[in-house]
């Protein structure tokens with residue numbers, strides 16, 4: 392079987408971790424593109440020079456020329472500016488929309504058959520823009536947000552309940568902003584509902600709810616928590632891990648059910664927008680959206696989050712994109 396070719400557009404903080412993870416997990420050869428001269432060449436050379444130690448045979452190449460991504464099977468986009476303390480993801484809209492437009496044109500020209508995972512913020516809007524400019528089929532343009540948001544939620548639950556995070560299943564739906572929707576009812580530890588475990592721990596329903604509400608709030612603000620601590624940029628290890636889980640499901644046709652930003656055609660009552668929902672990812676990209684029943688409160692929170700995405704997309708259109 393021919394080795395897969397993975398193009399990384401953006402070789403900054405997340406791009407660097409992506410390249411290293413792809414090599415360590417032997418998912419394919421890497422071409423890292425960035426507009427900064429020499430930097431992607433330096434990063435990929437450095438990772439490649441650890442190949443003897445880590446024992447991988449993947450090829451890694453850095454470039455400032457889109458031509459080098461020619462024929463890529465998968466493209467992961469992190470090009471754009473990250474948040475600084477005090478900024479919302481929406482504050483990045485104008486700058487990143489310009490960057491995403493140029494990226495979409497480059498990918499369209501040189502990797503027209505690729506499947507594309509986008510990480511740049513504001514996430515759902517950047518995915519929308521990439522698809523619009525490239526004209527790629529919707530199932531080949533996917534946003535990474537839900538896998539990371541869900542992992543954050545699962546981590547907080549594991550730490551609170553003192554159980555292995557490997558046994559925690561928790562999902563976050565909606566747009567990738569402060570209105571995202573962590574699903575309480577579906578959160579479980581190997582099938583045991585998290586709320587039941589919290590109620591048994593505290594022997595007090597109100598206290599259990601208070602603890603869950605705090606975890607939800609922390610999940611919604613988790614990106615900002617990292618930005619405030621790092622001060623010079625935003626999360627980069629964990630978003631890279633999240634995108635790699637999606638990439639692996641696509642490259643190895645694993646058909647994992649992962650929450651990601653996908654184009655909705657009426658599912659969850661949404662028509663014509665990219666929003667975070669559970670989807671099966673396989674060799675064709677998004678193979679199907681998996682619907683689940685939401686109660687009134689969950690649906691209202693989801694609708695509120697969809698409104699935030701719609702507003703962001705409207706802002707994009709007002710800016711002329």
Ligand code: A3D
Pocket residue numbers: 400401402403404405406424425426427469470471472473474483487490493494510511512514535536539567624625626627630
């Ligand atoms: P950073 O380290 O600044 O890397 C971005 C890279 O993009 C830099 O190396 C730039 O040189 C490069 N770049 C700028 N313009 C272009 C262009 N036109 N073509 C190609 N490359 C270009 O940022 P980062 O890696 O920390 O973050 C990248 C993006 O991911 C930002 O928009 C973040 O807001 C976003 N992000 C998303 C999540 C999600 O979970 C969705 C999490 C964390 C960060």
